[in-house]
Amino acid sequence: MLGDPRGQTAQILASGDSARVSAALLGLLSDDVAGRDVSIQTSEVLQGVFHSKWNLQVKRLTYDLCKAVPISNEDVLMHVLPGIKSDLAVEASGSPEMAAQALRFLPHLQPHMLAEMVETGEIGQMFEPAQCAPQPEVRGAAAAALGQVLLVPAVLHSAAKTAATAQQYALHWQNITDAMLDENPQHVVASALASTTALLTASLGMSSSGRHSSSSGPSASPGSVLLQRVAWAAAARVAAALGPVLQMCAYVPHTAQVDVARMLLLMVGEAARDPATWAGTGDPPVGSGVLSTLLPPNLVLPPLPVLVPAVLSHLSAMATNRAGDAAVRSEACRAVLKICVMVGSSDSSSSPSPLGLADASAHRVPLPLGWAHKALEGLLDLEEGGMHLVEPGSHEIVGIAVEGLSVLPLGARQHFLARLWPVMARIRDAPARLRLFATAWAAAVQHLHSPGLVNASVDRMFKDAFLLKAISGEEGGAFQSAAQLALQAHLKEQHEQQHQRQKRALEHKEELQAQQQQQQQQQQQ
Numbered sequence: 001m002l003g004d005p006r007g008q009t010a011q012i013l014a015s016g017d018s019a020r021v022s023a024a025l026l027g028l029l030s031d032d033v034a035g036r037d038v039s040i041q042t043s044e045v046l047q048g049v050f051h052s053k054w055n056l057q058v059k060r061l062t063y064d065l066c067k068a069v070p071i072s073n074e075d076v077l078m079h080v081l082p083g084i085k086s087d088l089a090v091e092a093s094g095s096p097e098m099a100a101q102a103l104r105f106l107p108h109l110q111p112h113m114l115a116e117m118v119e120t121g122e123i124g125q126m127f128e129p130a131q132c133a134p135q136p137e138v139r140g141a142a143a144a145a146l147g148q149v150l151l152v153p154a155v156l157h158s159a160a161k162t163a164a165t166a167q168q169y170a171l172h173w174q175n176i177t178d179a180m181l182d183e184n185p186q187h188v189v190a191s192a193l194a195s196t197t198a199l200l201t202a203s204l205g206m207s208s209s210g211r212h213s214s215s216s217g218p219s220a221s222p223g224s225v226l227l228q229r230v231a232w233a234a235a236a237r238v239a240a241a242l243g244p245v246l247q248m249c250a251y252v253p254h255t256a257q258v259d260v261a262r263m264l265l266l267m268v269g270e271a272a273r274d275p276a277t278w279a280g281t282g283d284p285p286v287g288s289g290v291l292s293t294l295l296p297p298n299l300v301l302p303p304l305p306v307l308v309p310a311v312l313s314h315l316s317a318m319a320t321n322r323a324g325d326a327a328v329r330s331e332a333c334r335a336v337l338k339i340c341v342m343v344g345s346s347d348s349s350s351s352p353s354p355l356g357l358a359d360a361s362a363h364r365v366p367l368p369l370g371w372a373h374k375a376l377e378g379l380l381d382l383e384e385g386g387m388h389l390v391e392p393g394s395h396e397i398v399g400i401a402v403e404g405l406s407v408l409p410l411g412a413r414q415h416f417l418a419r420l421w422p423v424m425a426r427i428r429d430a431p432a433r434l435r436l437f438a439t440a441w442a443a444a445v446q447h448l449h450s451p452g453l454v455n456a457s458v459d460r461m462f463k464d465a466f467l468l469k470a471i472s473g474e475e476g477g478a479f480q481s482a483a484q485l486a487l488q489a490h491l492k493e494q495h496e497q498q499h500q501r502q503k504r505a506l507e508h509k510e511e512l513q514a515q516q517q518q519q520q521q522q523q524q525q
Helices: 008-015 017-035 039-050 056-068 073-089 094-110 113-121 122-131 134-149 153-157 163-181 186-208 222-238 244-251 254-273 273-278 304-319 324-343 369-384 391-407 408-425 432-446 451-461 464-471 477-524
Strands: none
Touching: 008 017, 008 039, 017 039, 017 056, 039 056, 056 094, 056 369, 056 464, 073 094, 073 122, 073 408, 094 134, 094 222, 113 153, 113 163, 122 134, 122 273, 134 153, 134 186, 153 163, 153 244, 163 186, 163 222, 163 244, 163 432, 186 222, 186 244, 186 254, 222 244, 254 273, 254 304, 254 324, 254 391, 304 324, 304 369, 324 369, 324 391, 369 391, 369 408, 391 408, 391 432, 408 432
């Protein structure tokens, strides 16, 4: 640590010894973690570091100190911001890493300062040169940091105040989305992909919470409407250039491939949320006047029957790549199943859309069952292979597999149900285990209305070795109770159906007898 807050700080900084300053900064960070007040030393550090030239290690530790210790507005305005601007001048500093480091710190500024910088246009002045820098690490840091800044609630609120700031906000996102076609996949494309995925996720979160809708209304705040329209425009731009985007996404690091699957799922969700608007036949989206320059007038968006198969083809290749990372494969399988449930043709109209789409019939697309079949196989292979050892993750994976059953015909469901029963039994959380079992059971008996089909299918189901053990009590625990309750409910339902059939048969017999009596009376007359 720096020792005397009023003397030793300046001496260490004045020495010009980077090793001593780095050690002192590490000491300050340790003191802050220990709960000691280091505000006086921090202020002197900011003055001494940001107004002088230091190596990358000293600057990195100083930025870390700024993240850990509350900084006064005066210190930010007098020292931190001038230091950031100095570091962003790559030609002057000669260090792209220094500029990238300064960009990555910007989202950590106080929200009200970021909001003011958006209103004054200072954010654009900082990021736009970095987005055009020749160094890929600088462009990548700009795409990542700008996306974080734009999603700060205070920034979104300020951007929605006027048409000019809203337009500038939308143009910032356009630059981020277009960076997905950058020539450098490792730094730039991966960062732009992550930011675009975060944008679409934030828009979905607002839509799911009911804070806005696709139509104007008193409950829709200007910021939420702006975010929704920017997300829609970003999804449209990606869809319009889907081929080149997927080609670049194939080269991003494997750690970023998870974002590829998530982004494609969310993009399809934006398209399916309002197919008429996506196809250009519906009413203009809310706020489209502000965002009119985002989409060229001659831009052609692929309709859902074209977009969805292209996306599923790419995701299926990711899901079936056994040499790929388990997290990437599971995310790709998850995305395939959610898209199939969301837009795939299915007799199961009772299944809720995973992205909260209200009218399922408006966006149904005929899809081959092979995609959902492969995705379910992939998820169960990963789960049965012990790739998902974290209990909450196992819940989610099994839940998506169960949800995906709704897009399969009954015959295909039986194969996966036989594999799902023991997987669900291994889940230790009893409420989750019962909920998943009930959902799987509903998918198993959902379409069994024909008497002959009921008897044949249920007989096959209850001949399953695991279910027999669960019902007889060999598996024990809550799963046994769930299996027995399900059996009792099924037998009760079957008894009621038999009673209804007998009642209808009796009514039909009485009706025939009445008709015969009527005919006999007419003949006698």
